[in-house]
Amino acid sequence: xxxxxxxxxxxxxxxxxxxxxxxxxxxxxxxxxxxxxxxxxxxxxxxxxxxxxxxxxxxxxxxxxxxxxxxxxxxxxxxxxxxxxxxxxxxxxxxxxxxxxxxxxxxxxxxxxxxxxxxxxxxxxxxxxxxxxxxxx
Numbered sequence: 001x002x003x004x005x006x007x008x009x010x011x012x013x014x015x016x017x018x019x020x021x022x023x024x025x026x027x028x029x030x031x032x033x034x035x036x037x038x039x040x041x042x043x044x045x046x047x048x049x050x051x052x053x054x055x056x057x058x059x060x061x062x063x064x065x066x067x068x069x070x071x072x073x074x075x076x077x078x079x080x081x082x083x084x085x086x087x088x089x090x091x092x093x094x095x096x097x098x099x100x101x102x103x104x105x106x107x108x109x110x111x112x113x114x115x116x117x118x119x120x121x122x123x124x125x126x127x128x129x130x131x132x133x134x135x136x137x
């Protein structure tokens with residue numbers, strides 16, 4: 001009997017504490033009731049679409065898992081290659097600088113080759129005639 005009375009006292013104390021919260025909840029529910037009434041028809045319309053979306057997502061799940069796995073592998077590979085890239089970067093900068101310096105020389109060389117080929121093409125018929133003439137004599 002004493003246990004029951006103690007329990008009852010605790011329950012009443014708890015109820016007294018929760019009463020203000022309960023009244024706030026009821027007030028909030030009363031305010032949201034019109035909104036809920038408006039939302040329900042919309043929810044009924046979107047329910048089939050939601051089902052399709054969920055089905056679509058379920059189908060995409062294996063592909064997504066593969067993509068995530070691939071991304072994880074790529075990240076791991078990138079982490080491994082970064083130290084190497086850091087080492088080669090200064091070397092690449094030097095190479096580019098060297099290439100920039102040698103470019104004018106390369107252009108001259110190509111120009112010279114082109115001129116030589118053009119000259120050869122022009123002189124070839126004369127060379128043939130000369131050889132033919134030499135063969136006769």
